[in-house]
Amino acid sequence: MQRLKRLRLLGKRVAVWTVVEGAQVIELADVSYSYGGGALLSDINLSLGPGSFHFLTGPSGAGKTTLLKLCYAELLPTSGRVALFEEDVRTMDRDAVARLRRRVGVVHQDCQFLDHLSVAENVALPLTVAGRDVAAQASNLKELLGWVGLTAQAESRPPQLSGGERQRAALARAVIMDPEVIIADEPTGNIDWDMSLRLLTLLIELNRMGKMILIASHDLNLIRSAKSEVAARVLRIRNRSVQLAAVDL
Amino acid sequence: MNALAAIRSLLRTDLKVGRVVPPAGYTARLTIFTSGAMAFLAVFALALSLATGRLADRWGAELARTATVRISAPAGQVEAQTQAALRVLETTPGIARSRALDREEEQALLEPWFGPDLPLEGLPVPRLIEVIEEGEGYDRDGLRLRLQAEAPGAVLDDHTRWRAPLIRAADRLRLLGLAALLLIAAATAAMITLAAQAALAANSQVIRVLRLVGARDVYIAHAFVRRFTLRALAGAAGGTLAGMLAIALLPRAGAEGGFLTGLGFQGAHWLWPLCIPVLAAIVALLATRVAAFRSLGELT
Ligand SMILES: Nc1ncnc2c1ncn2[C@@H]1O[C@H](COP(=O)(O)OP(=O)(O)OP(=O)(O)O)[C@@H](O)[C@H]1O
Ligand SMILES: [Mg+2]
Numbered sequence: 001m002q003r004l005k006r007l008r009l010l011g012k013r014v015a016v017w018t019v020v021e022g023a024q025v026i027e028l029a030d031v032s033y034s035y036g037g038g039a040l041l042s043d044i045n046l047s048l049g050p051g052s053f054h055f056l057t058g059p060s061g062a063g064k065t066t067l068l069k070l071c072y073a074e075l076l077p078t079s080g081r082v083a084l085f086e087e088d089v090r091t092m093d094r095d096a097v098a099r100l101r102r103r104v105g106v107v108h109q110d111c112q113f114l115d116h117l118s119v120a121e122n123v124a125l126p127l128t129v130a131g132r133d134v135a136a137q138a139s140n141l142k143e144l145l146g147w148v149g150l151t152a153q154a155e156s157r158p159p160q161l162s163g164g165e166r167q168r169a170a171l172a173r174a175v176i177m178d179p180e181v182i183i184a185d186e187p188t189g190n191i192d193w194d195m196s197l198r199l200l201t202l203l204i205e206l207n208r209m210g211k212m213i214l215i216a217s218h219d220l221n222l223i224r225s226a227k228s229e230v231a232a233r234v235l236r237i238r239n240r241s242v243q244l245a246a247v248d249l
Numbered sequence: 250m251n252a253l254a255a256i257r258s259l260l261r262t263d264l265k266v267g268r269v270v271p272p273a274g275y276t277a278r279l280t281i282f283t284s285g286a287m288a289f290l291a292v293f294a295l296a297l298s299l300a301t302g303r304l305a306d307r308w309g310a311e312l313a314r315t316a317t318v319r320i321s322a323p324a325g326q327v328e329a330q331t332q333a334a335l336r337v338l339e340t341t342p343g344i345a346r347s348r349a350l351d352r353e354e355e356q357a358l359l360e361p362w363f364g365p366d367l368p369l370e371g372l373p374v375p376r377l378i379e380v381i382e383e384g385e386g387y388d389r390d391g392l393r394l395r396l397q398a399e400a401p402g403a404v405l406d407d408h409t410r411w412r413a414p415l416i417r418a419a420d421r422l423r424l425l426g427l428a429a430l431l432l433i434a435a436a437t438a439a440m441i442t443l444a445a446q447a448a449l450a451a452n453s454q455v456i457r458v459l460r461l462v463g464a465r466d467v468y469i470a471h472a473f474v475r476r477f478t479l480r481a482l483a484g485a486a487g488g489t490l491a492g493m494l495a496i497a498l499l500p501r502a503g504a505e506g507g508f509l510t511g512l513g514f515q516g517a518h519w520l521w522p523l524c525i526p527v528l529a530a531i532v533a534l535l536a537t538r539v540a541a542f543r544s545l546g547e548l549t
Contacts, residue, residue: 074461094466094545101463112458116271128269129464173462 031080058237064216105174107184113158163190284484292492298426305419318378322402330400343387445540470541481533485526
């Protein structure tokens with residue numbers, strides 16, 4: 001697996017790509033989760049490798065959002081083991097979780113923004129909180145806003161955006177840190193077909209750059225379109241467990 | 250050096266850090282007002298401490314430098330014993346001068362009680378010798394013994410009996426002033442903790458978003474700490490200035506005012522209240538930091 005390791009070499013930070021055979025980016029082993037009542041998810045075994053492209057489907061309330069939250073350490077499993085980049089989430093301290101979230105871009109289903117900042121500032125927020133120089137990335141930011149079709153709304157406040165615009169802004173925010181993994185929860189839920197395809201194209205392009213993509217979606221048409229472009233696999237939640245869906249949907 | 254760097258990073262116009270938390274409403278004004286009022290009170294507590302300290306020192310010093318020898322003897326022996334006592338005093342190390350008060354001076358001392366026409370000659374009024382110390386002072390017990398041998402009617406009165414309670418009272422006042430300062434600091438910490446907790450609770454959604462996009466706890470805490478520290482600093486600076494102005498404008502009553510007009514700052518003591526805003530800022534920094542990390546710890 002290609003993994004970014006930071007080595008302190010002669011006082012300089014040098015990024016080194018190392019290849020670790022067989023390493024998985026997200027690994028769930030015998031994972032169960034319950035919100036307090038009965039188990040919502042049980043005995044889930046899943047391993048997602050680098051550069052893979054997965055869809056996650058299932059009926060509403062099946063636990064898609066819950067499973068994704070387990071995958072970016074917002075929730076800890078009730079039992080079983082979740083490992084991200086080979087690290088058990090249970091042993092991570094809060095700073096490690098913060099660093100992890102810079103390597104995993106997430107589009108949340110209920111895209112949350114800071115309403116007192118502009119859309120552009122919200123999209124750049126991961127850079128800001130990571131202490132990166134936002135001004136130096138201004139052209140990247142502009143390009144990204146163009147990609148998701150929000151150039152005109154850059155200086156608006158998030159409450160002024162439509163549902164679809166919010167989702168596009170959330171996607172832009174998820175990818176601005178150039179993360180190794182992108183997890184999106186219903187990223188096309190409120191978007192028309194053309195814009196959905198545009199976002200899908202963006203995600204496919206990111207996948208071709210080597211990023212691992214995991215998308216929860218109901219949209220079978222979207223999944224079919226994706227499968228014609230990339231080797232996307234479809235996971236389905238059924239009976240509290242995850243199965244690989246049939247090749248043809 | 251470390252503290253200096255921390256303060257510099259706090260003051261750096263790091264708009265990004267300041268802006269990720271929305272501009273606050275009433276907690277900001279509350280913090281500024283509270284630290285201003287507390288600083289104002291702290292100026293007075295400090296003035297009380299310094300003034301009573303000064304008073305205790307002065308009383309101690311003035312009274313310690315003088316003593317009185319009283320000679321009560323049968324009429325025929327008074328003069329002889331007075332001369333004997335003066336000789337003893339002259340040869341005692343640590344005594345600069347000693348002098349027998351003459352009749353007019355004794356009359357003047359008694360005048361407030363008995364009026365100007367008291368015929369002292371007919372009364373067995375004791376003679377008084379005024380003793381002025383020098384250097385480290387004299388050996389009281391040794392002097393008492395020698396006086397007893399040379400002039401049996403001589404009694405040494407070194408004022409310690411009535412000086413001690415005065416100085417104890419002044420010292421106690423100084424302690425009370427310091428205790429008031431500590432209480433003010435603690436109350437400031439408590440109020441800033443409450444205000445910070447209110448701000449953290451009001452911004453829980455913001456904090457959640459910041460955590461989700463990868464902000465570390467120190468980053469989020471810093472945004473709040475910076476705010477409350479700067480507010481406390483500004484409020485306390487205003488309160489301190491107002492307090493110092495109020496003390497500078499205290500009416501002067503001259504010597505008769507005694508203790509009351511002594512309640513002020515003198516010379517370099519005027520620099521002391523300038524520490525109050527700095528201390529307020531440090532208290533705010535610590536209080537907010539503790540509150541922030543505690544409430545962040547409750548978040549996943
Ligand atoms: N914080 C929570 N506390 C208690 N129950 C919850 C919580 N979040 C979700 N649930 C329940 O867990 C179940 C799965 O929720 P989840 O959001 O994972 O479903 P989903 O598959 O994402 O659904 P949808 O397609 O509608 O987004 C639902 O029945 C929901 O009511
Ligand atoms: Mg969901």
